[in-house]
Amino acid sequence: MAGIPIFETKVLPEWIDFNGHLRDGYYGLIVSFAIDALMDRVGLDAAYRARSGCTLYTVEMHMHYLREVHRSDTVAVSARVEGADHKRIHATFELRRFGDPGVAAIAEAMLLHVHQAGDAVATAPFPAQVSAAVAELQAASAALPAEGPGSRRMGLRRPT
Amino acid sequence: MAGIPIFETKVLPEWIDFNGHLRDGYYGLIVSFAIDALMDRVGLDAAYRARSGCTLYTVEMHMHYLREVHRSDTVAVSARVEGADHKRIHATFELRRFGDPGVAAIAEAMLLHVHQAGDAVATAPFPAQVSAAVAELQAASAALPAEGPGSRRMGLRRPT
Numbered sequence: 001m002a003g004i005p006i007f008e009t010k011v012l013p014e015w016i017d018f019n020g021h022l023r024d025g026y027y028g029l030i031v032s033f034a035i036d037a038l039m040d041r042v043g044l045d046a047a048y049r050a051r052s053g054c055t056l057y058t059v060e061m062h063m064h065y066l067r068e069v070h071r072s073d074t075v076a077v078s079a080r081v082e083g084a085d086h087k088r089i090h091a092t093f094e095l096r097r098f099g100d101p102g103v104a105a106i107a108e109a110m111l112l113h114v115h116q117a118g119d120a121v122a123t124a125p126f127p128a129q130v131s132a133a134v135a136e137l138q139a140a141s142a143a144l145p146a147e148g149p150g151s152r153r154m155g156l157r158r159p160t
Numbered sequence: 161m162a163g164i165p166i167f168e169t170k171v172l173p174e175w176i177d178f179n180g181h182l183r184d185g186y187y188g189l190i191v192s193f194a195i196d197a198l199m200d201r202v203g204l205d206a207a208y209r210a211r212s213g214c215t216l217y218t219v220e221m222h223m224h225y226l227r228e229v230h231r232s233d234t235v236a237v238s239a240r241v242e243g244a245d246h247k248r249i250h251a252t253f254e255l256r257r258f259g260d261p262g263v264a265a266i267a268e269a270m271l272l273h274v275h276q277a278g279d280a281v282a283t284a285p286f287p288a289q290v291s292a293a294v295a296e297l298q299a300a301s302a303a304l305p306a307e308g309p310g311s312r313r314m315g316l317r318r319p320t
Contacts, residue, residue: 017192018209019276024218025185025192032177032185049178058184061223062314068281083316090316108314116179121228153312154222154268156243156250 002103002145003078003094004137006041007034011073022069028061031093031107034077038091042133044113053115054124056089060110062152067097067104074098080141084134086125087113092146162263162305163238163254164297166201167194171233182229188221191253191267194237198251202293204273213275214284216249220270222312227257227264234258240301244294246285247273252306 009030017023039045039056049055069075076096083090088110095105115124126134169190177183199205199216209215229235236256243250248270255265275284286294 018206019215019217023189023192024195024221025189028188028221028223029183029185032183035184046178055179057179057225059225060314061184061188061221061225063188063221063223065217065219065221085316088316090314110314154220154250154270156245156248 003080003092004140004144005076006079006093007037007077009033009075011069011071011075013071016071021071022073024063024065027065027069027095027105028063028107030075030077030095031061031063031105031109032058034079034093035091035109035111037077038079038089042089042137043127043130048130052127053117054113055116056111057114057121058109059112062108064106065104066106067100067102069095069097069104075104079137080144080146081134081138082108082141084131084138086131087123089113089134163240163252164300164304165236166239166253167197167237169193169235169237171229171231171235173231176231181231182233184223184225187225187229187255187265188223188267190235190237190255191221191223191265191269192218194239194253195251195269195271197237198239198249202297203287203290208290212287213277214273215276216271217274217281218269219272222268224266225264226266227260227262229255229257229264235264239297240304240306241294241298242268242301244291244298246291247283249273249294 015026078094080092091109093107094103113124114121175186238254240252251269253267254263273284273286274281
């Protein structure tokens with residue numbers, strides 16, 4: 001597992017599409033749940049959100065779909081913190097099927113810490129404890145091997 | 161609407177997360193349904209899939225989340241075909257809330273035509289009729305204005 005184990009889920013029957021395996025959109029839902037788990041891990045949990053009025057918004061996500069995931073599979077997600085600043089976390093998530101060492105999908109996400117007050121949403125700095133927890137995960141991630149291919153500009157022809 | 165109208169959906173109550181609006185993963189599910197609609201539009205519909213054993217796989221997706229989408233919203237998706245070759249379609253999808261001209265999210269997807277025979281999956285060329293339909297959508301797309309920001313390498317620091 002190249003990353004920090006963060007989330008697991010059974011594949012639900014309604015996530016299977018006409019191609020006979022996990023619909024592309026549901027790979028993203030699994031990543032979304034893994035982001036929730038990452039939030040819990042660094043102290044951005046429900047109690048923090050209720051107390052502070054702050055939360056994470058996903059502002060960008062890149063997904064590579066590498067292997068089919070089937071109806072009977074359980075998917076394990078590991079996370080890496082690639083970078084962070086006072087209000088953002090850049091994280092990578094790898095999805096694997098139980099019993100298959102190959103990576104089924106890789107998602108990169110940029111996550112932004114915001115304060116919500118009704119319709120007024122403003123970016124907000126992380127509390128020191130959260131920044132420390134994120135830095136700890138980033139250090140742990142740096143010690144682990146990374147899977148490719150990473151994000152990039154999309155296109156049928158790419159500059160060489 | 162900067163693109164070809166392709167799909168609409170009400171936001172389902174179970175798509176709303178603890179932040180009080182559409183969960184990031186469900187933006188991707190809406191894009192997934194829009195890809196189905198694009199497939200129907202170019203002749204890669206259920207009858208074609210049953211007859212040919214061929215379908216589209218999503219191999220890569222980039223999403224920018226630009227605006228919150230709320231419980232009572234209906235989301236309209238427009239598509240642009242940015243490029244295509246004998247087996248791939250590079251398409252962009254713009255999501256808008258009914259009554260709001262702003263783009264709520266932009267997704268870019270790379271779609272690959274494959275033949276499925278049990279576990280053996282191989283890329284396959286599009287039939288001529290499908291290629292013609294894709295080319296027609298590409299020409300129509302080129303005549304329409306594009307929204308930014310497009311896909312890119314993700315990171316907290318970018319080369320200038």
